[in-house]
């Protein structure tokens with residue numbers, strides 16, 4: 001059986017732990033230097049996963065921006081962009097969303113068993129629809145990605161996705177960027193929600209790096225023995 005991918009969770013959050021505010025516009029937590037760092041992390045991954053909520057809210061493209069990094073990927077025999085992956089129970093996805101319409105790389109949609117037929121009809125040839133169980137089990141998603149040859153996975157949110165990967169013990173690394181402001185509204189989306197996490201006051205995660213980058217700080221946590229593996 002193929003090994004599950006090395007899994008890196010990436011997120012920008014406010015001092016008070018929010019990843020967005022309650023407005024329609026996307027909240028920028030990273031600064032320019034950090035967005036460039038995130039681009040580098042993307043360029044080193046085989047696939048990027050976001051939850052369907054993030055697609056609906058942010059309409060992300062999830063591409064590698066830097067022409068140099070794209071060229072380096074091509075020179076390594078890879079597609080210029082990583083595979084895009086999402087998870088949905090409802091199948092409320094817009095086939096015109098940038099997730100589906102930008103980039104040449106493969107798109108994978110893990111949806112609940114009950115919505116597989118609907119999803120295939122809706123997305124047609126824009127994505128490969130995979131039965132993820134009901135509800136979708138992230139362990140199954142991770143194992144299936146491994147079987148498809150994904151060795152390095154970046155999970156770029158949102159909070160519900162991060163919560164499930166962390167609670168399932170599927171995260172090897174967390175890259176958390178703290179922006180120097182407060183959102184101050186408990187209706188805003190959070191970095192994580194309630195969960196039974198493997199780390200507690202009695203079982204602390206390992207802080208691997210603290211990197212100031214202008215006005216933000218990157219905190220890197222090692223969450224498994226696989227931390228740092230290329």
Ligand SMILES: NC(=O)C1=CN([C@@H]2O[C@H](COP(=O)(O)OP(=O)(O)OC[C@H]3O[C@@H](n4cnc5c(N)ncnc54)[C@H](OP(=O)(O)O)[C@@H]3O)[C@@H](O)[C@H]2O)C=CC1
Nearest residue numbers: 011012020051052053054088089090136157158159160161
């Ligand atoms: N600052 C940052 O770095 C980032 C911020 N964000 C922000 O996060 C917010 C979105 O986060 P959030 O609301 O938590 O949404 P998520 O992106 O985590 O997506 C949640 C959705 O994913 C689907 N899903 C998740 N788990 C399962 C499962 N086990 N089975 C079936 N479907 C599942 C469901 O879709 P469905 O409803 O279709 O069934 C669910 O509603 C946005 O405001 C965005 O801006 C997002 C990423 C990074």
Ligand SMILES: Nc1c(N[C@@H]2O[C@H](COP(=O)(O)O)[C@@H](O)[C@H]2O)[nH]c(=O)[nH]c1=O
Nearest residue numbers: 012027028029030058060061062063156
């Ligand atoms: N706002 C925010 C992030 N948001 C993430 O970036 C995605 C947008 O990607 P793209 O459309 O490709 O530029 C978005 O959906 C979410 O996953 N990430 C960060 O590192 N820092 C930030 O401040």
